[in-house]
Amino acid sequence: MITLEELYKLYKKCGSLTTDSRKITPGCMFFALKGERFDGNDFALEALEKGAKCAIVDRASLDAASPGDGKGSCILVENALTTLQILAHHHRTHFDMPMLAITGTNGKTTTKELINAVLSQKYKTTATEGNLNNHIGVPLTLMEINEKTEIAIIEMGANAPGEIASLIKIAEPTCGIVTNVGKAHLQGFGSFEGVKRTKGELYDYLRQIGGPIFYNEESEDLKTMLANRPGVVLRGYGSARYEVSLVGKEEDSPYLSLKVYDQIIDTNLIGAYNVENVLAAIAIGEYFEVPFTNICKAIESYSPTNHRSQMLQTAHNTLIMDAYNANPTSMRASLDNFMQLPLERKWVILGDMLELGEASLEEHKKIVEFLQQQRSIEKIVLVGLEFTKAAAELRPDRTQLFANVEQLKKHFEKQRPEGISAFIKGSNSIRLSLLEEVL
Numbered sequence: 001m002i003t004l005e006e007l008y009k010l011y012k013k014c015g016s017l018t019t020d021s022r023k024i025t026p027g028c029m030f031f032a033l034k035g036e037r038f039d040g041n042d043f044a045l046e047a048l049e050k051g052a053k054c055a056i057v058d059r060a061s062l063d064a065a066s067p068g069d070g071k072g073s074c075i076l077v078e079n080a081l082t083t084l085q086i087l088a089h090h091h092r093t094h095f096d097m098p099m100l101a102i103t104g105t106n107g108k109t110t111t112k113e114l115i116n117a118v119l120s121q122k123y124k125t126t127a128t129e130g131n132l133n134n135h136i137g138v139p140l141t142l143m144e145i146n147e148k149t150e151i152a153i154i155e156m157g158a159n160a161p162g163e164i165a166s167l168i169k170i171a172e173p174t175c176g177i178v179t180n181v182g183k184a185h186l187q188g189f190g191s192f193e194g195v196k197r198t199k200g201e202l203y204d205y206l207r208q209i210g211g212p213i214f215y216n217e218e219s220e221d222l223k224t225m226l227a228n229r230p231g232v233v234l235r236g237y238g239s240a241r242y243e244v245s246l247v248g249k250e251e252d253s254p255y256l257s258l259k260v261y262d263q264i265i266d267t268n269l270i271g272a273y274n275v276e277n278v279l280a281a282i283a284i285g286e287y288f289e290v291p292f293t294n295i296c297k298a299i300e301s302y303s304p305t306n307h308r309s310q311m312l313q314t315a316h317n318t319l320i321m322d323a324y325n326a327n328p329t330s331m332r333a334s335l336d337n338f339m340q341l342p343l344e345r346k347w348v349i350l351g352d353m354l355e356l357g358e359a360s361l362e363e364h365k366k367i368v369e370f371l372q373q374q375r376s377i378e379k380i381v382l383v384g385l386e387f388t389k390a391a392a393e394l395r396p397d398r399t400q401l402f403a404n405v406e407q408l409k410k411h412f413e414k415q416r417p418e419g420i421s422a423f424i425k426g427s428n429s430i431r432l433s434l435l436e437e438v439l
Contacts, residue, residue, distance in 0.1 A: 002075055007056075007083070008090055010075075014053045017143055019084075019136065024050040031084050032057045033136065040080065048072045056080050081136065088139030089170045095145055095152075100284065101171060103156040103164055103202055104179030105195060106330045107277045108133065110269070110308060111179050112155045114281035117302045121285075121294040123150040131324075133157035138167045151288065156202070159355065160188035164201040176202045177214040177280060181221050182329030187357030200225050207232045214283055216276050217241065237283035239275065246272060254311060254320070254341045265296050268303040270311055270320060271337040309334075316418045317439050318343065322425040323432035326353045328363045332370065334425055339374055343421035346377050349435065351405070351426020352384030364390035372396045378420070383408055384430055405431045412438040 002010075010029070011017065017029040021043035024030065030047035032040030032055055044055035044062055053072045055062075062074040077083040092099075102112050109131045116127040126149040128141045133155040145152055156167045178199045181192075189195045206213050207229050215222050217236035226232055245259045256269045260282065267278065278299055285295040304310055312319040320341075322334055331353060338346070348371060356363055364386045371380050372394070380399040382391055388401050402408040416438060426432045 001077060004086060004090055007075075007087060010054060011087065011091075011143075017084075017140075019140070021047045021050070024052050026051040027053045029053060030055040032059075032062075032080050033084070034081070044074055048074070056083060058083075085135065085139050085170050088142040089172070092142045092145065092170070092172060095149065097145075097150060097152060098175060098288070099152040099154060099171060099173045101154050101156055101168065101173035101176035101202055102179065103158065103199055104177070105182035105199070105327065106333070107179040107274075108155050108157065110274065110304060111177070111277040111280050112153055113304070114277055114299060114302055115284050116153050117298040118281045118285035118290055118295050119151050119153070119288060121298050122288070122290045124148045125151050125153060127153035128155040131155065131157065135163070135166065138170055142171060158198050161190075161194055161198050162201070164198050165205070168202065168205045173202075173206070173211065174209070175212045175214070176206050177284070178202060178222060178225075179277070179280065180216065180219060180329075181225075183327055183356070183359070183363065187355045187360075190357075196221065196225055200229075203229050203232060212287070214280060214287070216280070218276075235283060235287055237279045239279070242279055242282065244275060244279070246275075254343065260296075263292070263296055265299055267299060270309045270341075271334060272340075273333040273337060274309070312436060314436070314439055316416060318421045319436065319439055320421070320423045321433065321436065322423070323351070323430075323435075324428050326351065326425050326427045328353060328356070328366070331367055331425060334423070335367070335370065335374075338423040339376065341421075345420045347379045347381065347417070347420045347422040348377055349381040349408075349422055349424045349432065350383065350387060351430030351432045352386040354386075354427040354429060356386075360386050361389055365394060368394050368396055368399075371399075379417075381408065383426065383432065405434055409434060409438050 014027055014029040017031060019031045019033050024047050030052040032044045041057050041059040041062060044057050047055050055074045056077055057074045058077055058080045102108055112128060116125055119125050126145045134157055138154060141154055154171050156164055158164045181196050181199050183192055189198060210233055212233045212235050214235045216238055218238040242260045247257045247259055247264060254270050256267045256274050258265055258275060281299060282295055308324050310321045312321055368390045383402045383405055391399060391401055424432050424435060
């Protein structure tokens with residue numbers, strides 16, 4: 001089989017790689033990865049036909065396969081995913097630059113995007129695209145680093161113990177931040193303590209190498225985690241340190257506007273819970289000596305995408321679409337914020353919070369109980385089996401239940417509300433983002 005050095009030389013000749021046969025560019029390297037619903041090996045020959053220089057496969061029958069006519073060839077390895085991870089780590093070792101790792105329960109992607117916007121004011125950055133933060137996304141991001149990169153920003157997600165440590169071995173960050181810790185993926189982590197131990201794997205690594213840790217010094221959970229790790233290098237941030245106060249852009253504006261020191265920063269973010277994300281970006285920008293005026297400019301210029309607290313104005317309604325992810329911590333914070341927004345005719349449309357294990361029913365009941373106390377909500381719409389179970393026990397009023405988003409879409413196609421302000425949130429796989437089409 002091919003050696004690591006041989007593979008890396010081949011990659012350098014290719015200049016790029018992909019795991020998606022639909023995104024083949026001439027001369028690229030294609031990695032045939034296996035997923036739950038696909039096997040990249042099935043598309044290896046197609047990738048070569050489209051112009052890939054080589055296809056890294058782990059199916060023995062493809063070893064000698066070739067489309068002919070001078071097209072590329074298949075290269076057999078024991079495991080294509082492991083090979084990608086090893087290659088990415090090897091590539092990373094060729095660069096000596098600051099590499100910031102970002103993990104946490106909530107706010108990872110927004111914080112990463114804000115930090116990237118801030119650091120890009122002064123440096124050439126390479127950052128995780130979207131939320132490609134897992135065992136595949138991290139290696140792919142690392143492979144995007146090149147000679148022009150001055151700072152790399154790597155988002156790391158985890159669903160189970162040990163996963164952050166595994167990503168750290170691949171990326172070898174030089175500094176890092178845990179945005180916060182909360183109740184998410186409890187089915188994989190086992191408990192909230194399991195969440196803290198796994199996110200703390202970043203602290204353990206940075207303590208070992210002496211790399212700086214950026215942390216919200218107003219988070220009791222983070223402070224406790226750090227107190228149990230003496231010798232860490234800390235860079236704190238928080239509302240008190242930055243003399244933060246909230247101000248309003250206009251009376252009817254839902255967007256976050258805050259004063260930091262004496263500077264007002266008008267953001268395109270919805271929700272006071274984004275203050276800690278903004279302050280994280282400021283702290284990291286200051287550490288890397290980005291001028292404060294440039295930091296503020298970058299934060300004001302950033303607009304969220306991918307249905308993360310996006311305000312959408314349709315022809316009929318106002319939607320606050322936050323349908324990319326959901327857990328008890330983020331759900332409650334988002335609802336608290338929605339209740340404070342200066343909006344008329346408030347509707348709440350929530351989808352199940354998944355991967356909560358044995359805590360699922362209780363956590364969904366807490367959300368339903370909270371909603372029942374909010375008399376200013378005109379209508380509550382709950383989607384999914386978990387919310388259905390919770391509502392069956394509590395029998396809330398003003399509430400409609402739907403098993404899935406397809407049922408809800410059909411309902412709205414027949415009876416679309418008009419003139420409402422709807423907050424929409426749920427786990428990504430519930431697919432509440434589809435409601436934009438019918439609302």
